[in-house]
Amino acid sequence: MTDQKDSGKYDASNIVVLGGLDAVRKRPAMYIGSVSSSGLHHMVYEIIDNAIDEALAGFCTFISITIEKDNSIIVTDNGRGIPVDIHPKFNMSALEVVMTKLHAGGKFDKSTYKVSGGLHGVGLSVVSALSKFLEIQVKREGKVYEQKYQCGTPTAKLESTGTCDIKDTGTTIHFWPDDSIFTETVFDYNILETRLRELAFLNKGVRIILKDHRIEEKEKDTEGNLKVREREYYYEGGIVSFVEFLNKNKRTLNTPIYIFKAKDKIELEIAMQYSDAYNENVYSFVNNINTVEGGTHLIGFKTALTRTFNNYIEKSNSFKEKIKLSSDDVREGLTAIISIKVPEPQFEGQTKTKLGNSEIKGIVDSIVNTSLSTYLEENPKIATTIIEKSLLAARAREAARKARELTRRKSFLEFSTLPGKLADCAEQDPAKSELFIVEGDSAGGSAKQGRKREFQAILPLKGKILNVEKARLNKVLSSQEITNIITALGTSIEEDFDLKKLRYHKIIIMADSDVDGSHIRTLMLTLFYRYMKALIENGYIYIAQPPLYLIKKGNQKFYCLNDKEKDDLILKIGSDANVQRYKGLGEMNPEQLWETTMDPDNRVIKQVTIEDAVAADQLFEILMGDEVQPRREFIETHAKEVVNLDI
Ligand code: 0RA
Numbered sequence: 001m002t003d004q005k006d007s008g009k010y011d012a013s014n015i016v017v018l019g020g021l022d023a024v025r026k027r028p029a030m031y032i033g034s035v036s037s038s039g040l041h042h043m044v045y046e047i048i049d050n051a052i053d054e055a056l057a058g059f060c061t062f063i064s065i066t067i068e069k070d071n072s073i074i075v076t077d078n079g080r081g082i083p084v085d086i087h088p089k090f091n092m093s094a095l096e097v098v099m100t101k102l103h104a105g106g107k108f109d110k111s112t113y114k115v116s117g118g119l120h121g122v123g124l125s126v127v128s129a130l131s132k133f134l135e136i137q138v139k140r141e142g143k144v145y146e147q148k149y150q151c152g153t154p155t156a157k158l159e160s161t162g163t164c165d166i167k168d169t170g171t172t173i174h175f176w177p178d179d180s181i182f183t184e185t186v187f188d189y190n191i192l193e194t195r196l197r198e199l200a201f202l203n204k205g206v207r208i209i210l211k212d213h214r215i216e217e218k219e220k221d222t223e224g225n226l227k228v229r230e231r232e233y234y235y236e237g238g239i240v241s242f243v244e245f246l247n248k249n250k251r252t253l254n255t256p257i258y259i260f261k262a263k264d265k266i267e268l269e270i271a272m273q274y275s276d277a278y279n280e281n282v283y284s285f286v287n288n289i290n291t292v293e294g295g296t297h298l299i300g301f302k303t304a305l306t307r308t309f310n311n312y313i314e315k316s317n318s319f320k321e322k323i324k325l326s327s328d329d330v331r332e333g334l335t336a337i338i339s340i341k342v343p344e345p346q347f348e349g350q351t352k353t354k355l356g357n358s359e360i361k362g363i364v365d366s367i368v369n370t371s372l373s374t375y376l377e378e379n380p381k382i383a384t385t386i387i388e389k390s391l392l393a394a395r396a397r398e399a400a401r402k403a404r405e406l407t408r409r410k411s412f413l414e415f416s417t418l419p420g421k422l423a424d425c426a427e428q429d430p431a432k433s434e435l436f437i438v439e440g441d442s443a444g445g446s447a448k449q450g451r452k453r454e455f456q457a458i459l460p461l462k463g464k465i466l467n468v469e470k471a472r473l474n475k476v477l478s479s480q481e482i483t484n485i486i487t488a489l490g491t492s493i494e495e496d497f498d499l500k501k502l503r504y505h506k507i508i509i510m511a512d513s514d515v516d517g518s519h520i521r522t523l524m525l526t527l528f529y530r531y532m533k534a535l536i537e538n539g540y541i542y543i544a545q546p547p548l549y550l551i552k553k554g555n556q557k558f559y560c561l562n563d564k565e566k567d568d569l570i571l572k573i574g575s576d577a578n579v580q581r582y583k584g585l586g587e588m589n590p591e592q593l594w595e596t597t598m599d600p601d602n603r604v605i606k607q608v609t610i611e612d613a614v615a616a617d618q619l620f621e622i623l624m625g626d627e628v629q630p631r632r633e634f635i636e637t638h639a640k641e642v643v644n645l646d647i
Contacts, residue, residue: 021102021152024129028181031126037184040177041191043127047075047173050124052199052288054079055206056341060170064209065196067187070176071214072133078170081140084158093158095138095145099128100152124173128152130182131175142166151178189215189229197233201245202288202339204238239271239337246335249621249630250275253333253389254382259371265343266360268367270301272336274386278393278472279530280331281617284338286345286355295348295355297340300364305330308372309387318384325390332393340364393472400473419484423448425457435488435504436544436598437461439511439520443585443593447510450590451598457504459488464516465523468530469624482527493531499538507535508605510544510597512584522623525608529620536610545604546585546597552578559596561604 024031032039032046044065054060060079067073083094090097102125128134129152138145144162148155179185189212200208209232216226235241243256253274260269284291284298291298306327313319346356376383418424421444427433435457438444444460451458466479473494476482486493490503509524511517521543528535535541547559549566553573560566570577582588588596597603622630 021100021125021129024102024126025151025181028130032130035182035184037188037191040182040184040187041195043130043175043177044073044075044187044192045195046124046127047175048196048199049288051075051077051079051171052203052206055203061205062207062209064211065192066211067189067192067214068174069213071186072174072176073187074172074174076170076172081138081169081171082136084138084140084145093147095136095147095158096154098124099134099136099147099149100125100154102126125152127173127175130178132178132180134173134175136174137172139164139169139171193231198242198290199288200233201235201239201242201337202285204235204241207232207234209233239269239339242337243271243273243335246281246618247273247275249618249627250277250335251627253385254379257372257375259368261367261371263363263367266363267341268297268364269339270336270368272334274333274389275335276389277333277621278469279617280333281335282331282338283336284340284355286340286342286347288339289347289353291347291353291355293349293351293354296357296359296361297338297355297364300361301336301338301368302327302331303361304365304368304372308369308376309390311373312376312383313387316383318380319387319391321391323391323394325387325394326397329390329393329397333389338364396472396474400477403474403477417487419459419487421460421484422488423451423453423458425451425455426453427455430503431505433457433504434506434508435459436508436510437485437524438585439463439517440584440586443510443588446586446588446590446593447598450592450594452594456598457488459484461485461520464520465527467523467624468527469620476531485527486532489532489535491532491535497532497534499534502535502540505540506542506605507540508542508544510546510585513546513548514584517584522620526620526624528608529610533610536608539607539609541608542605543608544597545606546582546588546593548582550580550582550592552580 028035029039032042048063048065051060051063054077055063060077063075063077065073065075082098085094086092087094087097090101092100102123128149131149132151134149136147136149142163142165143160144164145158146161147158177185189210193210196208196210200206209230212229215229217229219227221227237244240256240258253276256271256273258269258271261267282298282301284294284301286295286297306325309325309330313322313325340355340360342355342357342360344357348354348356425433432455434455436447436451436459438447438458438460441460441462444458447458447460461481461484465481465485466476468476468482488503489507490501491497491499492501509521511520525536525541528541545561547561548563549560551558551560551566551569551573553576558569558573558577560569566579570579585593585597595602
């Protein structure tokens with residue numbers, strides 16, 4: 001893709017072709033990552049990325065995505081429209097080249113930043129190759145053109161089917177993913193929504209509309225018909241709006257600080273805002289791709305942040321104590337978006353989401369240093385508030401370090417001394433071992449009697465554990481219940497965390513199915529999410545699903561997880577059945593607890609996953625943070641789900 005000329009006007013000869021399409025259908029995962037849900041959604045992103053490229057080049061302001069009833073997708077944009085002139089080498093339209101030749105693209109215009117990291121930018125031909133059917137319409141130069149494809153092959157030549165206003169340009173692609181290739185063919189509204197909202201934040205001024213024709217909403221249109229689900233994402237504020245969105249349930253300390261600078265073909269944009277929270281929320285993007293693994297841009301940002309704050313303290317007379325802040329201290333309570341556009345990004349790391357370009361670190365560092373120093377000098381009051389908070393963090397960290405040293409000396413967090421309340425299992429292999437963390441001593445007692453000692457360990461908890469969202473590390477470590485959990489797991493936490501030391505590969509939270517139980521589950525998940533995230537990321541955390549009902553008919557016994565199961569069962573076996581509702585786990589005897597909730601052959605356990613860090617983080621903030629109103633609203637609208645909380 002190198003011998004591209006930079007001539008201003010586009011013509012069909014600009015397109016560079018690298019290969020045929022049969023390879024794509026043979027090994028789809030090579031091109032879209034997988035043939036499951038993520039690959040399926042990648043098809044949509046591939047088209048949208050092209051439309052966003054048009055927007056970055058200044059030609060597109062509107063993108064609409066519609067999920068049709070039959071799970072096909074229509075993407076429309078008002079960009080320039082894919083070129084339709086005849087490609088001299090292939091003797092077919094440029095559009096057909098783009099749709100049938102691997103890695104064909106026309107937009108190597110170095111003045112714009114192509115979305116081309118990781119799996120992105122594989123080309124529209126991959127979408128057409130992996131679609132059972134695809135229909136494309138282009139409006140360009142006052143004409144409408146259309147063509148249809150099947151599994152990547154056109155069924156007829158591109159034809160002009162009508163005329164349109166000369167100013168009316170754009171591309172519409174309607175595709176039906178090939179169900180002989182994909183193992184998942186149902187699009188997930190939430191997955192698309194998260195990415196589209198993110199793209200709207202990252203590309204201010206682009207209007208993105210998501211419609212779901214599979215779902216009707218309660219409101220009615222002017223003719224009295226139920227409306228389809230439809231959302232619009234459009235943010236004039238761009239990443240400043242993103243930061244405000246992330247912080248909407250937090251108590252903030254400043255209006256977002258915004259930095260923008262274009263330098264050496266690189267465009268850097270940063271928005272940052274502090275809140276009184278203890279965790280940090282820093283997301284970085286390169287050419288609209290979320291760099292989950294970080295990289296040189298993030299390192300540059302972090303380095304500059306620490307240095308700028310320390311310099312400010314050094315120069316200022318407002319701070320008596322001249323403590324040196326660490327990088328962690330200055331990020332406590334920080335929400336930030338770092339978005340950089342780089343012409344030739346090098347993506348590294350396991351998931352190709354780590355920026356490798358070494359020159360970027362210094363560029364970001366110097367821009368942030370200059371802009372932030374100026375900001376602090378111009379806003380001394382805010383500077384003092386933020387720095388006071390960082391100083392508190394520094395002192396707390398020091399206290400926590402001392403506390404940890406103490407606990408370390410006693411090997412408190414090491415598994416040499418397991419907590420007295422833990423009834424451990426005989427099995428030594430973590431992969432075969434399970435730990436039940438059980439709400440209440442009485443249920444804990446039943447669980448100890450009912451378990452299979454060979455591979456099941458029980459740790460009873462007394463009531464509710466400390467809310468780690470509202471406490472700094474030293475307080476967290478002084479909670480006996482929490483250190484019991486950490487010690488039982490064996491991994492320690494934070495920088496000492498070591499997944500290899502995990503003693504159980506199934507950690508099952510077992511609490512009642514009522515509101516108190518759901519609160520306990522949330523507290524537990526908050527602890528894991530904030531201090532031992534890898535446990536969730538690796539799928540080691542589960543939630544037990546104890547039954548709510550025991551139904552007896554004759555000498556048969558049935559357990560039902562919820563009201564619906566109970567009602568369905570009664571319909572099936574008749575209403576003379578004897579129904580017992582369990583108020584809590586404590587009411588079950590050891591055998592019942594084993595049979596219904598602990599026996600691997602019978603039980604239902606839900607694996608906890610982090611689908612979306614942004615959404616999960618907000619949920620924790622709502623459920624566990626200080627603001628009462630959002631929590632009340634959330635619980636009122638999601639009362640049912642809260643009872644069965646699964647994140
Ligand atoms: C190749 C070249 C040009 C634009 C596009 C492709 C293009 C692709 C898609 C996919 C969805 N929407 C799109 N919009 C545009 C450059 C066109 C020019 O120079 O006029």
